[in-house]
Amino acid sequence: MPLEILTVPCLSDNYAFIAHDSESGETAVIDVPEAAPILAMLQERGWQVNQVLLTHHHADHVQGLDTLLESHSAKVVGARSDAHRLPALDIQVDDGDTVRIGGQTGHVIAVPGHTLGHIAFHFPDSKAAFTADSLMALGCGRVVEGTMPQMWESLQKLANLPEDTIIYSGHEYTQANGAFALTIEPDNQDLISRVEDIAQARAQDIPLVPSPLRLELKTNPFLRANEPTVQTALGMEDASPAEVFAEIRTRKDKF
Known part of the structure; x- marks a missing residue:
């Protein structure tokens, strides 16, 4: 079991x-x-x-x-x-x-x-x-x-x-993370739906951890640095995924 x-x-x-x-x-x-x-x-x-x-x-x-x-x-x-x-x-x-x-x-x-x-x-x-x-x-x-x-x-x-x-x-940062993620992929429908669900859950003080990896792969910008749509959104089409990740992390540090 x-x-x-x-x-x-x-x-x-x-x-x-x-x-x-x-x-x-x-x-x-x-x-x-x-x-x-x-x-x-x-x-x-x-x-x-x-x-x-x-x-x-x-x-x-x-x-x-x-x-x-x-x-x-x-x-x-x-x-x-x-x-x-x-x-x-x-x-x-x-x-x-x-x-x-x-x-x-x-x-x-x-x-x-x-x-x-x-x-x-x-x-x-x-x-x-x-x-x-x-x-x-x-x-x-x-x-x-x-x-x-x-x-x-x-x-x-x-x-x-x-x-x-x-x-x-380890932390309940989900709502703030969602607000940032939308600045990277504002047209990601999976992300938009997730952020809406997050707002409803937090209004009822429901924890948003844990989360399915399948959902993270669709919505978490830090896992999506190898996605062409993300690279294009950042104007980094010719950059490596590691470089795109670094840009996303740097933006989040200043968010």
């Missing part, structure tokens, strides 16, 4: 996720922006955490870990390349390694760009990818530590996952 995955709003606009394997009873938390809402949901379900999977070192993804571990004896998993600035890791992983939550196998994907040591976790049998601040709903993370070509390459890894993969990203 696929993992049962709960979305946990944290802080002002972060998300953590709880993934539970019903057959084994094992439970993992993916990122810990703050402990209280995660602990409350765990208590409600009666689940005990076995593992914590960390995507990257930024405080708004790890700062609740110590409090969580006070009541849950869990192994902490994170990138070997970032072990020096992550909380103490019990298990260090590299690109291509696997992790397990009960009977479900997850694949570690290195996605540098936002940070150099950022990783994602893809659980193919559950059609789930935990991408944090790499691929996001209608967006991607700022390129803080890496390079633009590096980030584009990372996004391509995620874009090449099966289209029915569900993307569990």
Whole structure:
């Protein structure tokens, strides 16, 4: 059976996720922006955490870990390349390694760009990818530590996952990302429809994360830098997709 995955709003606009394997009873938390809402949901379900999977070192993804571990004896998993600035890791992983939550196998994907040591976790049998601040709903993370070509390459890894993969990203930036996306593709009918749906959902305070990869491929400008319509809209018909991506990301930084 696929993992049962709960979305946990944290802080002002972060998300953590709880993934539970019903057959084994094992439970993992993916990122810990703050402990209280995660602990409350765990208590409600009666689940005990076995593992914590960390995507990257930024405080708004790890700062609740110590409090969580006070009541849950869990192994902490994170990138070997970032072990020096992550909380103490019990298990260090590299690109291509696997992790397990009960009977479900997850694949570690290195996605540098936002940070150099950022990783994602893809659980193919559950059609789930935990991408944090790499691929996001209608967006991607700022390129803080890496390079633009590096980030584009990372996004391509995620874009090449099966289209029915569900993307569990780290922030509720969807509405603002949609407003920006329309400046790149104002005539994209899939995007227009999505932005309308977003407005209705946010009016009811409904989370817009997770999102289907299939929808991201149709509407997310950061995945569409290789589309001729996007290249033409930017006047960059002769540019490489990585160069077009860099232009889109630069515009978003100033938006």
